[in-house]
Amino acid sequence: EAGVAQSPRYKIIEKRQSVAFWCNPISGHATLYWYQQILGQGPKLLIQFQNNGVVDDSQLPKDRFSAERLKGVDSTLKIQPAKLEDSAVYLCASRGLLSTDTQYFGPGTRLTVL
Amino acid sequence: AQSVTQPDIHITVSEGASLELRCNYSYGATPYLFWYVQSPGQGLQLLLKYFSGDTLVQGIKGFEAEFKRSQSSFNLRKPSVHWSDAAEYFCAVAPPNQAGTALIFGKGTTLSVSS
Structure with missing residues (x-):
């Protein structure tokens, strides 16, 4: 069984630029999460989808972060502008x-913002 | 507020020695409890989980954990550590009986194994 796929694995950008991340979940999994893990901390939820609907985005900085899950499968997370x-x-x-x-x-x- | 505390930021254990990683949680009711391991450059892998029943839970790679309600703890143990166990370990909780709710993680404990 294939696992959760993500790309890219690494990204370096300058502040104020934009960036997008892609995720392909395990086949048949209805619930998808994006977590942010800052160095030295545990992962923290940014957003949770069930199928293509948002269940919880209370911790997503909506002024700069956005996410979507089209057709209830793949998902993209975008940051614009990055800090x-x-x-x-x-x-x-x-x-x-x-x-x-x-x-x-x-x-x-792994995102590095310079 | 729900929270998970892992008191030890970094632990060093000799290869072949026993290991115990501590985890305490603050939650209204007994949550679902998890231990994940994260090797450098890798995602999180589930070691074991506790939902209910027997308070001693067996996991993969020879790990076990014991749930102690009176101490709000869920400590991870391994009788004999191997060099390949060097990684970061995260304790996590989720509310019981709520399908799909996201996990709340501790800050993690980094395990180093000396020869």
Whole structure:
């Protein structure tokens, strides 16, 4: 079974530029998450989708971050404009619908903002 | 507010020695509990999880964890550490019986293994 795929794996940009990350979840997983992991901290939820609807985006900085999940499968996370403090690893995860289903994580995208 | 505390930022253990990583949580009810491991450049891999029942949970790679309600703890253990266990370990919680709710993570413990 293929895991959660993410691209790119690494990205370096200058502040005020824009960047986009892509995630392909495990086939059949209805729920998709984007987490932000700043160096030295645990992952923190940015946004959660179920199918193509947003379940929780309360911690997403909406003035600069946006995300979509078209057709309930792949998802993109965009930052525009980027700030220095956005330097982090962006993790995508997916899971099935049962409360006891495991959440599977992709390898992440490491973003460096200069 | 819900929170997870991992008191040890960095632990060094000799290869072959036993390991215990601590995790305490603050939650209204007994949450679902998880331990994940993250190797450099890799995503998070689930080691084990606790939902209910037997408080001693067995996981992959020889890890186990014990849930202690009275101490709000879910400590991770391994009887004999291998060099390949060097990684970052995260404890996480989720509200029980709420399908799909995101995980709340601790800050992680970095494990180094000395020869």
